[in-house]
Amino acid sequence: MTRTSLLAAPLILALAVALCFDVVAADAVADSCDAIRDFVDVSFCAARLRAVPGAAAADRHGHLLMAADLAAASGAKAGRDAAAAAAAGGGREDPAARDALRACAFLYGAASVPALRLMRGYAAARSWGAARSLLLLAGKAGIGCDAAIAGTAAAAAGGMAAANREFNQLSSMATALINN
Numbered sequence: 116m117t118r119t120s121l122l123a124a125p126l127i128l129a130l131a132v133a134l135c136f137d138v139v140a141a142d143a144v145a146d147s148c149d150a151i152r153d154f155v156d157v158s159f160c161a162a163r164l165r166a167v168p169g170a171a172a173a174d175r176h177g178h179l180l181m182a183a184d185l186a187a188a189s190g191a192k193a194g195r196d197a198a199a200a201a202a203a204g205g206g207r208e209d210p211a212a213r214d215a216l217r218a219c220a221f222l223y224g225a226a227s228v229p230a231l232r233l234m235r236g237y238a239a240a241r242s243w244g245a246a247r248s249l250l251l252l253a254g255k256a257g258i259g260c261d262a263a264i265a266g267t268a269a270a271a272a273g274g275m276a277a278a279n280r281e282f283n284q285l286s287s288m289a290t291a292l293i294n295n
Contacts, residue, residue: 194223
């Protein structure tokens with residue numbers, strides 16, 4: 116009986132160590148989001164990253180790349196939505212709203228989304244200086260679009276405000292992970 120106990124002890128210890136490593140791996144998303152908690156809502160960060168296949172097994176660098184992809188996709192959609200709203204007559208009664216929506220489409224399509232895609236490429240290559248050089252431009256579309264639509268019929272509709280908010284959170288995740 117003592118001999119069996121002595122043989123079982125190393126097996127139990129090995130199982131405990133293996134379980135500890137699985138717990139750490141399962142918390143990789145939480146660890147990445149917690150590391151940038153001063154810049155993003157941790158629950159938003161965790162929910163968005165956990166929705167990406169492979170996030171649970173990824174390291175912080177992988178989470179950065181995923182966050183940049185999420186932000187670029189969100190920005191591209193917001194830009195398309197703004198362009199479609201402007202083209203659909205979003206400003207027939209309010210030319211300022213139409214112009215604001217066009218400005219939003221421009222900010223997303225010509226500035227933030229391309230900057231995020233370039234930043235992601237540099238980050239993937241671990242070229243941190245080049246990636247950081249794009250930080251300021253990467254998040255400008257959401258803020259600029261909010262400013263452009265303020266006081267117009269487009270702001271009253273609320274669709275762009277929600278898209279801008281999501282983009283701001285996602286681009287903040289990506290940029291904060293670069294600096295962490």
